[in-house]
Amino acid sequence: MTFHAENKGPLPNSSPAMMDVLCPMHAVLDATGHVVHAGPTLAKVFGSMPLVGLRFAELFEVKRPQTDGSMRMLLALAGVKLHLRLRSAQRTDLKGVVVPLAPGAAPAGGALIDLSFGISVVEAVRDYDLTSSDFAATDLAVEMLYLVEAKTAAMEASHKLNLRLQGAMIAAEEKAYTDTLTGLRNRRALDYVLERLAEAEQDFALIHLDLDYFKAVNDSMGHAAGDHVLCEVARIMVEETRSDDTVARVGGDEFVIVLKRLTDAGRVHDIAARLIARLSQPIPFADRICTISASAGSVLSCVHAHPDMERLMLEADTALYVAKDRGRGRHVPYSPDLGQACDRRSTAGCSAVGADAISTGPGPEDRAASKELDGDE
Amino acid sequence: MHGLINRAIERFVRDTYGRDVWGAVMRRAGLDYTEFESMLTYEEHVTHDVLGAVASVLERPLQDVLEDIGTYLVSHPNVEALRRLLRFGGPTFTEFLHSLDDLPARARLAVPDLILPDLELRDHGSGRFSANCRGGVPGFGHVIVGLLRALADDYGALAMLEHKGGRDGLEIIEIRLLEVEHASGRSFELGVGVAK
Numbered sequence: 001m002t003f004h005a006e007n008k009g010p011l012p013n014s015s016p017a018m019m020d021v022l023c024p025m026h027a028v029l030d031a032t033g034h035v036v037h038a039g040p041t042l043a044k045v046f047g048s049m050p051l052v053g054l055r056f057a058e059l060f061e062v063k064r065p066q067t068d069g070s071m072r073m074l075l076a077l078a079g080v081k082l083h084l085r086l087r088s089a090q091r092t093d094l095k096g097v098v099v100p101l102a103p104g105a106a107p108a109g110g111a112l113i114d115l116s117f118g119i120s121v122v123e124a125v126r127d128y129d130l131t132s133s134d135f136a137a138t139d140l141a142v143e144m145l146y147l148v149e150a151k152t153a154a155m156e157a158s159h160k161l162n163l164r165l166q167g168a169m170i171a172a173e174e175k176a177y178t179d180t181l182t183g184l185r186n187r188r189a190l191d192y193v194l195e196r197l198a199e200a201e202q203d204f205a206l207i208h209l210d211l212d213y214f215k216a217v218n219d220s221m222g223h224a225a226g227d228h229v230l231c232e233v234a235r236i237m238v239e240e241t242r243s244d245d246t247v248a249r250v251g252g253d254e255f256v257i258v259l260k261r262l263t264d265a266g267r268v269h270d271i272a273a274r275l276i277a278r279l280s281q282p283i284p285f286a287d288r289i290c291t292i293s294a295s296a297g298s299v300l301s302c303v304h305a306h307p308d309m310e311r312l313m314l315e316a317d318t319a320l321y322v323a324k325d326r327g328r329g330r331h332v333p334y335s336p337d338l339g340q341a342c343d344r345r346s347t348a349g350c351s352a353v354g355a356d357a358i359s360t361g362p363g364p365e366d367r368a369a370s371k372e373l374d375g376d377e
Numbered sequence: 378m379h380g381l382i383n384r385a386i387e388r389f390v391r392d393t394y395g396r397d398v399w400g401a402v403m404r405r406a407g408l409d410y411t412e413f414e415s416m417l418t419y420e421e422h423v424t425h426d427v428l429g430a431v432a433s434v435l436e437r438p439l440q441d442v443l444e445d446i447g448t449y450l451v452s453h454p455n456v457e458a459l460r461r462l463l464r465f466g467g468p469t470f471t472e473f474l475h476s477l478d479d480l481p482a483r484a485r486l487a488v489p490d491l492i493l494p495d496l497e498l499r500d501h502g503s504g505r506f507s508a509n510c511r512g513g514v515p516g517f518g519h520v521i522v523g524l525l526r527a528l529a530d531d532y533g534a535l536a537m538l539e540h541k542g543g544r545d546g547l548e549i550i551e552i553r554l555l556e557v558e559h560a561s562g563r564s565f566e567l568g569v570g571v572a573k
Contacts, residue, residue: 126568132468145567146465150487153458157381157415164414 023114024136028101029056031109033071041134042115045086045124056113060094061085074098075111084115090127093120117141122148179249181227182234190248190256194309197258203302205262207272208316209237211253211279212293212328225285229292232283240275256316263302265333272296272331280329295323299334378424378514379491383413386427388456389449398434405430418490424514440519440540447523451531462487463528464565470534471557474498474506474525496521504554511547518548525552533562 016037019026024041038051051059057069064083067073075098082096095118101110117124121141124130135141177189185193197204211233218226230253237247237255246258262268279294297319301307319334326332390399403411406426413419432439451460466476466483476483481493494513500506508525510518522538529536535556541549 122568129566129568131567142465142567146462146483147486149458149465150462150483153462154416154488161414161416 019112022136024134025115025117027051027056027113027115028107029071029074029111029113030107031071033057033069033074035059036107036110041130044130044134045092045128046088047128059087060096061087063093071109071111074113075100078111090123092124092127093118121145182230182249184234184238184255185246185248187248187250190246190250190258193246193248193258194313197260197301198307198309203261203263203300205259205268205298205300206312206316207257207259207268207275207296207298207331208313208320209255209257209272209275209294209296210320210324212295212324214253214292217290217292221285221288221290225288225290228285229283229290233279233292233294236278237275240271240278256313263300265300268298268300269331269333272298276329276331293329295320295328296331297321297323297334298331378419378421379488380413380415380417380419381488381491382514383419383424383427384415385450385456386424386431386446387413388453389446390431392453392455393445393449394435402427402430402434405434428514428516440516443516443519444523444526447520447525448527449523450520451524451527460531461565461569463524464531469557470529470532470536471554473528473532474508474552474554475500477508506552506554507541508550508552509547510543510550515543515546516548518543518550522550525550531563 016028019028020039024039025045026039027035027042028037030036033056035051035054035056038046043051046059056071056074060069062069062074062082062084065077065080067077078098078100080097082098084094084096086092086094094115096113096115098111098113101107101112116139121144125141125145132142177185177192179186211229214226214229217229230249233255234247234249237257241247241257241259244260246256246260248256248258250256259268259271276294276296279292282289282291284290297316299312299315299319301312304311315334318338319332322338323330323332332338387399390402400411406423406429408423408427428439428442432442435442450456451463462483463473466473466480475498477496477498480496484491484493492513494517495509495511497509497511498506499509508521510521518540522540526536526538529538534554537551537553537555539551541551543549
């Protein structure tokens with residue numbers, strides 16, 4: 001903060017030494033726009049490069065208001081907030097204001113420009129290795145730096161809390177969407193998945209699957225056996241589907257499988273048939289064997305221009321009932337005539353669904369009928 | 378009490394004595410969780426219970442523990458962010474002392490619901506000061522003693538600090554500045570904290 005250029009007081013009643021304390025980022029320009037004095041912080045920003053004698057316009061670019069940076073233009077902008085940029089590697093943005101020197105003050109026709117880093121102070125402090133003594137005692141720059149750092153630390157703590165809460169939320173949601181016995185999705189999850197698919201207008205196939213003879217296993221071998229069978233069934237269904245498909249347990253022995261992007265009835269039938277074949281394999285429990293099978297009805301979302309989830313579920317349901325009615329252990333894809341058939345049958349006393357409760361197993365006629373029907377499909 | 382305060386106690390115990398000791402402290406305090414969350418608020422008695430549990434598990438007087446917490450907050454690398462925020466108080470230890478009155482306001486500026494006890498510095502001349510600490514957790518003055526002692530070191534100043542006791546919620550700390558710069562201290566660059 002030493003003062004070399006004697007007799008060059010920029011303003012009456014003030015000296016460069018005073019200005020260096022009050023405005024360490026100021027510069028005094030002569031009538032031709034050349035720097036005759038630079039405040040200590042401004043000098044520090046330019047490092048080893050001596051500023052005195054250089055033209056202001058060579059050092060700074062005035063971005064706004066638009067000007068050629070000439071002294072005449074600068075003086076015309078006296079008192080106006082200037083947006084400047086340093087013509088250096090860092091290209092630091094600065095704010096500034098020009099004040100013409102008072103008449104009689106040296107250099108005649110000169111001006112004083114005071115500069116500030118404005119919002120770029122955070123980078124500037126780092127880039128130019130500034131310390132608190134580089135700012136005027138009244139400057140809020142250091143307080144601003146404090147605030148930036150304090151807020152960053154506080155935000156970090158909040159962010160950590162958010163992550164933890166998010167983790168807890170996901171775990172809770174996962175729990176709310178999971179069937180506790182089998183680990184499959186539950187009815188709530190299924191509704192959610194179907195809603196999302198409807199929103200995204202994404203095609204999918206829906207298989208409604210109901211276990212055959214499960215009640216018999218449960219009744220004759222006990223709940224532990226029943227639970228074991230359900231877990232095995234779940235495992236098989238997960239194995240037979242892709243990871244982004246949804247397998248949901250929606251009732252005691254009732255399941256819904258959502259096969260994403262599937263539009264081919266043949267593929268759906270293959271998957272359903274393979275599932276039923278695997279589910280019909282004997283399942284060992286303790287030293288006994290549980291034998292069940294499964295019936296399935298399916299529907300493709302792509303057959304409707306605007307698939308309505310309730311309707312699709314109803315259609316898959318109808319197909320499932322027909323599969324049960326036709327002797328179980330089979331898959332029936334939905335077709336519009338099924339609905340009519342079922343309507344006719346139900347008025348005529350069709351009660352294939354409830355039959356599971358009293359059925360004990362497929363008889364030979366059933367097997368034969370099922371082969372026949374499969375051949376029809 | 379603000380979670381930041383409870384979390385500071387937790388960090389102090391864990392970083393100084395290890396997780397097992399911290400687990401024992403939380404059990405002794407009768408709490409069924411093991412971690413404090415900085416950005417949540419806890420009931421007042423929790424801080425009191427935990428501090429009591431720390432003292433009894435460590436078998437040390439509470440005021441010594443409080444002083445160590447203050448020292449920890451300035452000197453441990455795990456809480457470097459806080460040291461930096463404190464160093465914004467001024468470029469020298471003397472200036473920092475004069476910024477003590479602003480400390481609660483500075484804390485509120487960062488975390489609006491963090492209420493620290495009021496601090497008031499009195500300058501008695503020739504390097505003698507006293508700081509009045511009012512409100513907050515009883516014994517908070519001991520934390521300030523530890524904190525100021527570590528900060529004096531951090532600035533490279535030689536200072537004697539003494540807790541002169543307290544009554545009616547007011548605690549008085551005596552500060553004697555022997556040498557403003559007896560050692561180089563630790564560096565503090567303004568622009569480092571947000572460089573990440």
